[in-house]
Amino acid sequence: MVRLTLIAALMTLASTTASAADLAIVHARIYASPGAPPIADGSVIVRDGRITAVGSAAKVRPGHDAQVIDGRGLVVTAGFWNSHVHLMGPAFSASKGVDPAIASRQLETMFTRWGFTTIFDIASLPGDAMALRRRVAAGEIRGPNILTTDAPFYPNNGMPGYAKEILAGAPSFEVGSPEQAAARARRQLAAGADGVKIFAGSAVGGTVGVLPMPLDAAKAVVDEAHRVGKPAFAHPSNLEGINVAIASGADVLAHTTPDGGAWPADTAARLKARHMALIPTLTLWQVELKKGDASPAEIDRFMRVAQTQLKTYSDAGGQILFGTDIGYTDAADTTDEYRLMAAAGLSWGQILASLTTAPAGRFGFPSKGRIATGLDGDLTVLSADPAADVGAFAQVAYTLRGGQIIYRSKP
Numbered sequence: 001m002v003r004l005t006l007i008a009a010l011m012t013l014a015s016t017t018a019s020a021a022d023l024a025i026v027h028a029r030i031y032a033s034p035g036a037p038p039i040a041d042g043s044v045i046v047r048d049g050r051i052t053a054v055g056s057a058a059k060v061r062p063g064h065d066a067q068v069i070d071g072r073g074l075v076v077t078a079g080f081w082n083s084h085v086h087l088m089g090p091a092f093s094a095s096k097g098v099d100p101a102i103a104s105r106q107l108e109t110m111f112t113r114w115g116f117t118t119i120f121d122i123a124s125l126p127g128d129a130m131a132l133r134r135r136v137a138a139g140e141i142r143g144p145n146i147l148t149t150d151a152p153f154y155p156n157n158g159m160p161g162y163a164k165e166i167l168a169g170a171p172s173f174e175v176g177s178p179e180q181a182a183a184r185a186r187r188q189l190a191a192g193a194d195g196v197k198i199f200a201g202s203a204v205g206g207t208v209g210v211l212p213m214p215l216d217a218a219k220a221v222v223d224e225a226h227r228v229g230k231p232a233f234a235h236p237s238n239l240e241g242i243n244v245a246i247a248s249g250a251d252v253l254a255h256t257t258p259d260g261g262a263w264p265a266d267t268a269a270r271l272k273a274r275h276m277a278l279i280p281t282l283t284l285w286q287v288e289l290k291k292g293d294a295s296p297a298e299i300d301r302f303m304r305v306a307q308t309q310l311k312t313y314s315d316a317g318g319q320i321l322f323g324t325d326i327g328y329t330d331a332a333d334t335t336d337e338y339r340l341m342a343a344a345g346l347s348w349g350q351i352l353a354s355l356t357t358a359p360a361g362r363f364g365f366p367s368k369g370r371i372a373t374g375l376d377g378d379l380t381v382l383s384a385d386p387a388a389d390v391g392a393f394a395q396v397a398y399t400l401r402g403g404q405i406i407y408r409s410k411p
């Protein structure tokens with residue numbers, strides 16, 4: 001009897017601890033979604049991972065035992081998505097053994113410190129991202145929600161020149177025959193991949209330049225993803241790669257294509273007709289160009305080609321997803337990407353959509369992307385207002401995933 005009482009008491013304690021985990025951010029400026037008017041003096045409450053209330057601070061009040069964040073001077077948005085990242089390198093290598101402390105620190109440096117609550121890894125070594133995701137979900141490693149395409153698909157003899165060093169010793173990611181490509185795609189998706197990534201145009205370099213993927217192989221991979229309702233990303237490199245991406249039925253262009261020059265007038269309309277999304281990765285081009293001997297004027301001209309592609313597609317009503325290619329580049333700071341997107345002509349609200357509602361909608365997560373009662377407690381808390389200056393999107397005070405603080409800036 002005594003023992004039973006003790007167990008009952010312990011169980012009560014456990015359940016109280018779980019449900020008492022209310023977290024409230026009070027008196028903040030809240031942008032619940034890109035189109036909604038701001039709540040100038042607002043509060044949001046999260047319990048058991050979900051948003052239970054959001055509204056004016058006068059009406060939404062936390063309970064006595066809630067953990068309260070004073071939001072005065074802070075801005076709250078739905079948690080950010082980075083839709084183009086790579087979980088590569090020793091910190092995430094399952095075969096070398098992942099140290100939870102090192103992996104947590106690396107995930108903070110790359111993602112949560114910049115407000116990302118969900119990331120889409122679009123090519124990494126087989127199994128690594130899924131192993132990491134399991135350990136983040138188990139609470140062993142601190143990090144964002146992780147989606148992954150697992151290993152990429154290259155054309156035959158089409159490993160990108162820049163990948164040779166990164167992938168030394170890795171298995172071949174070439175497509176083989178369309179049947180072989182489909183079989184590997186099925187295997188990866190069955191193992192838990194959230195999509196596929198094809199190199200529709202692969203920058204192999206040398207005398208070949210950009211090698212397009214044969215359409216039958218590209219289509220074989222994309223079809224397998226669509227069969228299970230998952231998205232297909234395509235790395236285009238140039239117009240020929242874009243054409244393979246469109247014809248294969250791919251859903252997301254992983255980059256703009258400044259290397260291939262300005263787009264012909266009908267490109268945006270053709271992408272829009274297929275409901276494709278575009279990830280600009282503008283900072284990537286700048287980082288790459290600065291490694292070479294291009295003059296500032298040449299870099300500027302090149303950047304304007306990419307920015308025009310972004311603006312043209314956005315103006316055509318095409319969907320834009322924020323993404324930086326972090327993990328391939330080590331440029332973790334997102335300030336430049338926001339500034340380059342704004343300089344291309346996107347409004348702060350359009351940039352917010354690319355970080356929140358657009359990816360949540362595109363990838364099928366109706367419980368994410370907005371701040372509303374019943375949705376996931378994934379929140380990004382900024383220390384300045386991006387409506388006044390888009391650089392504020394990179395000034396992150398707190399990052400919350402499922403109501404848990406996974407990053408807080410040092411005071």
Ligand SMILES: [Zn+2]
Pocket residue numbers: 084085086122325328
């Ligand atoms: Zn990439």
